[in-house]
Amino acid sequence: MEVNEVKELAKMLMFELTDKEANEIIEEFKTFDKQLALLDKIDTEGVEEMVYPFDVETAYLRDDVPDHVLSQDEVLANAAKTKQGHIVVPKVVK
């Protein structure tokens, strides 16, 4: 993997990497690849992915009854910029 590719991966995650960071990731990927080889050794043919710690199903669903709502002040409390009850960002171009 090249430095530019790694930086591109980071861009998709909405952050930038320095060359140093990108190079460190390339190094880490080497170790990671060796650890992956350990996984490759395991025969997982026909094994279902384990997404949760238990194979449980739930029957619980929330009743459609309003429980709590934040006040507008609370919603905006941590926002860096607000205007007329809204959170503001620079103009978003669709």
Place this chain on the structure above:
Amino acid sequence: MNIDELMVLDIKDRANEAYKKIHEVNDKLNAVITFIDDDGKRKEGKLAGIPVALKDNISTKGIRTTAASDILDNYIPVYDAAIVTKLKEAGAKFVAKASMDELAMGGTNRTANIGPCLNPYDDTRITGGSSGGSAALVAAGIVPLAIGSDTGDSVRKPAAYCGIVGVKPSYGRISRYGIIPYASSLDHVGYFTTNVKDAALALEVLAGRDDKDMTSSFAPVENYSEILNSDVKDKKILVFGNVYDALNDEVIKDRFDKVVEGLKERGATIKVVHFDDDLMKCLFPTYFIIANAEATANHSNLDGVRFGHRVDGTSMEEIMTNTRTRGFSSFIKKRFVIGSYSLFEENQERLLKKAQRVRRLIVEEVLKELKEADGLLAPAAGTIAPKLDNTSTDELSDEYLIGENHMVIGNFAGLPSITLPMGYKDEMPIGINLTCNAFKEADMFDIAQAIENITGCKDMIKEVA
């Protein structure tokens, strides 16, 4: 003082020492991110007036919650985590938001944005992480109970390094609502105490079904501290052979042998088990892939739009990028890149799904034996707490892959698991880990108390001030 000892005092006085001493102790340990002042109020309950520390990834209404990350350094929640409500109702008094690895994504507590947390036993050593601040405050005798979270071994490893009890109950036992996540399918709320009885009591307060967490369990919560019984006569306990074999420290092995011997003497049946070695070598990579993949998605909400430390820009993308570039340490960014890489459509089959399949095989392999027994026993860590500047880990050795990562099994399978001290090496504490069947916390506390009786390692406090 442990909870029982504090309870003897007047309710008004139980937290006084903690509020008083924590600043001084913190000067030595760097364990606190945000101090919480005494509001003077006291309330009856199972933890009436008892000082408690909270890991800084636990949402506290009106109290800054940063998860030790610059991106949240100005974030003040407008809601309480489910357990915060429970602790308040039980009368607990919060004294601090404790240090942790940034976003709980580490095992050393060196990656906190406020700098590393130091081990009370030796300030040149780590506490372990990610719940290091909570562990340090308990080990230093400031609080008898501190809450943490455990995704791989983030409570149980620091407990070993700091000579205290660290508990991670079954998945779903304690609500995760309001805990800033690391990896949702592995995250557990856990906690530290100085003895097993306090640990049993704490679970009574923290556990229970919460409708706000759809993975929360309906399993009834027992009066763990009352039914606590150190009798192990009919207990069948497995010794984790692969871990034992992978370790090189003779003192740790010797202390461990003595515990096993003691359990035998008390009538427990001991069986040494060796799980498939290839599967055990996969513990770490399996964990690493799943945890980082879930983490990159979980932390996509940290974009500076609605909360957190926004760094301005001329477009929405620029704001997000500037905010996240400044807000995350290099360490976190690297983890996110790897996590995201595992999630790409073209990589999922080979990475995330492969890891999830191996996770199943590992869980099946362990449960095959554990289902027929009451507990699985192993040294919690292969060494005493490492030095702060230690970077010499061989991440492909068995000692690392198995010896230092075996506790993730408890997270893979959602099993209750406890670490408790079993002695010292070079004046540093060493710990033993016990993992039991899902929702059998009562069994876990019983066996743990027997171990506590065998080792005599109870209420180990290292005063630093």
Place this chain on the structure above:
Amino acid sequence: MNYDVVVGLEIHAELNTKTKMFSGAPYHFKAEANTDTNEIDIALPGTLPCVNHEAVKKAIELCHALELKIDPLVRFDRKNYYYSDLPKGYQITQQFHPIGRDGHLYIDLDGVRKDIRINRIHMEEDTAKQFHLYDETLIDFNRAGVPLVEIVSEPDMQSGQEAALYVEKLKQTLNYLDVSDARMEEGSMRCDVNISLKPQGSTVFGTKVEIKNLNSIANIKDAIEYEIKRQSEVLDNGGTIDQETRRFDEKTMTTVTMRKKEGNVDYKFFPEPNIFPIRIQDEEIQSIIKAMPELPDAKQKRYIEEYGLSDYDAKQLLLNKNLAFYFDEMMRYSKNAKACCNWLVSELQGLLQKNGQTIETTKVEPKSLSKLVDMVNDQTISSKQAKDVLVDMLDGNDPEKIVEEKGMKQVSDTSMIEKLVDEVLDENPNSIIDYKNGKDRALGFLVGQVMKKSKGQANPQMTSAMVKEKLSKR
């Protein structure tokens, strides 16, 4: 060259539940900004989703109505992308296991029933609403987390008209089920069109163009028709169609490029770890289905077959579900289906419109209107009188009472009418002569005289018949 048109639709409909898909915050259209959200909707750190039971029920109802196979194990996945209107940085959706697969919606294409296959229906959550000002964007998170169903059709439509009929029918179904308000103008139903052209008879699909954010059925039709014309021209001139996303410009009635597609976006879908799979018991599914209101197609069939209404009348009633429900209610009290339909659709609706009211707001009870219809039918009052009575009924008054109070009852007593007819004939010998001489107007005059003598209460049909009969005897 002639082309086959291939159109598929992806429609999002907001479910009209009281709370969000994954949070207990309420939702009201047009609430003040950021007052209908809680920490889950703005994705504050540590929050977790909790699935709304009602949303699942409504999705099941829709699946059943459109004949989809329902998956009783409800599962959710994450769709990852960064956007300012997406608080979590991922949307919780049902990528891998939609709640329903393989259904049908039938449209009436000039009297021919056409089957439009539905590929899938899945549940997901809406995004926040953004208002774009000159140099900044304001975000209101009230809409964030509102439950949505996405209904994905197969590419079975071949014209703007078919697409319009499909959307019309789907909207009607959503309305009848009370699953969604389905108001395109308010954004509670949104439509994306996929359209491609291929040479007539070819089995190879052309390049797909997506037209996004169409906000009315008329626009869907117009956009597709324009796009057919545009693509045909490009292809006729030897050009190629770009794979792209376009939008419809209402002013120019054309579609314009929004963005070119550069490969597929990788949304890194993976199963949502915070929601265990939810098992919906078969008994629950059956009871949801059992409690479902009657659907438009079934109603139409019933109106025609049981009530003998014309196809046209039945459709008039079905245009508005509240009209149909009103009619159903009327039929509990009256047997005169045809008359009920006429009085409801023409008379009452017309009157309501004049008075700025609607069938939803009117005080006229279905039971009362039925009574009125029956009174006309059994000739207690005349149609003309009934129209006056209906005006008085707008205040919620009972028709019988009005008729009583105004002394409007028709006289249908034969001896009484006979007496009046005899009187009138005796008084107007000239008119009798005129009548015998073939002057039809004389009959009307005589009937009018009888009506006058009865102060308008004599039954006009009876009177007319009696006058004729008596005339023939003189």
